[in-house]
Amino acid sequence: MAQVDESLPPTVVMARMLDGFLLSQALFVLAESGVATILEQEGPQTVAALAERSGSDADALARLIRTVTQHGVFRTEGDKVAVTPLGATLSEKHPQSMYGIAVGGMHLHYRAVAELGHTLRTGEPASLKYFGKPYFDHVAGNPELAALFGQAMAVFVKTLRAGMFDGYRLPEGETVADLGGGNGAVLADLLGQDGHGDRRGIVFDLPDVVEAAHATLSAAQLSDRVEVVGGSFFNEVPRADIYLLSWVLHDWNDEDAAKILKSVAAAAPAGARLLVLEEIVPGGDAPHHAKDMDLVMLSLLGGKERAEDEFRVLLDEAGFDLERVVPTPSPMVIIEAVKR
Known part of the structure; x- marks a missing residue:
């Protein structure tokens, strides 16, 4: 969220903030209805044509378009509507689709x-x-x-994690275990940029989730180097030299996050490395994506985004020393820790 425009009366600024839900809902439905995809793929269209193609009421669609146009999502060209580079990201077909x-x-x-x-x-x-x-x-x-x-x-x-591993090199170790690794995309990306063709991997997640990793690993030609393992990181995790937790700890409150880290510590040999991929909440009042995401975690899961000191305490109590925080081109950082 941008800084407050102090040239406007506080009541005007507050009114705009309170109306923020209207914009988000308009963007949601314009994406789901396919309007943004049609414009991004086929170019400017009349509202009548868009309404027919998307199964929308023409009057309602025109008013939705008018609302988002003032925010730079669409623009008008005579009697037609065109999508801007910003609005194009709502298209299902856009290479950086949101x-x-x-x-x-x-x-x-x-x-x-x-x-x-x-x-x-x-x-x-x-x-x-x-x-x-x-x-x-x-x-x-x-x-x-x-x-x-x-x-x-x-x-x-x-998108949000794009470029995260640019220029990053994994620590020494023969086996990398991605815990809560889902479809294996993060580990595939990391190993693909690693340069060590003999390093092996494990994608670990709940049994009904991790099966999707087979297709990802096959497409990345990593099936012979990466094992797919089902289980719960609250109970037991595989032994490895390097552990990866990507956007996992923020799903959980401190008590449950500590359980996950202690489960890792129980399996990890001394000197094993832990890479925690998360956003870090900065101090002060400056805007940051992590501060908004924290409300998502609070509302949906009871989890939280954390400051660096909070990660340091969690890791220390589980037997890990936080060694460094590596900034990346994305909103996320790589927190490197070592098992004592």
């Missing part, structure tokens, strides 16, 4: 966060009140939502 996050945000996040007041009063995740069950249980029990979640995570890997 479509998965937009549609996933509408169905996976937006409605549950409406119960944020419940979280404020009780400390419980808003999703627990809205869905009546833990967030991941709700998603796993609905195939359509599970597919949306996977799509949103794929967008994260392609």
Whole structure:
């Protein structure tokens, strides 16, 4: 979020902030309806043509377009509507598409966060009140939502994490275990840039999740070097020289995050390396993506984004020493720690 425009009266600035939900919903539905995809793929269209193609009411569509155009998402060209480079990212076909996050945000996040007041009063995740069950249980029990979640995570890997490993080299070690590795995309990216063709890997996640890694590893020609293992990192993890936790710890509160780290410590030999890929919450009042993401974690999972000192304490209590924090071109950092 941008800094407050102090040239405007506070009431005007606050009114715009309070109306922020209108913009996000407009972007969600314009993505899901296919309007952004049509414009990005086929060029400027009239509202009438867009309405017919997308199955939309023409008047409602025109008013949605008018709303987002003032934010630079679309632009008008005579009687036609064109998409801007910003709006093009809502297209399902764009190479840096945010479509998965937009549609996933509408169905996976937006409605549950409406119960944020419940979280404020009780400390419980808003999703627990809205869905009546833990967030991941709700998603796993609905195939359509599970597919949306996977799509949103794929967008994260392609966009928000893009360039993260540029110039980065893994520490010494023969085996890298990606815990909570999902479809294996992060480990495949890391090993693909590693330059050590004899290093081996393990993708570890829940049995019904990790099966998707086979296709990813096959496409990356890594099937002969990477083992796919099902299990829970709360119980036991494989032995390895290097462990990777990518966007995992922020899903959990401090108690559960400590359980995960202690499970890793129980399997890791002395001197094993741990790489934690997360955002770090900076001090002060400056805007940062992690501060917004922290509300998502609070509302949906009861997890949290953390400051560097908070990571240091968690790691220390589990038997790891935080050695350095490596900045990356993405919003995330690589926290390197070593098992005592």
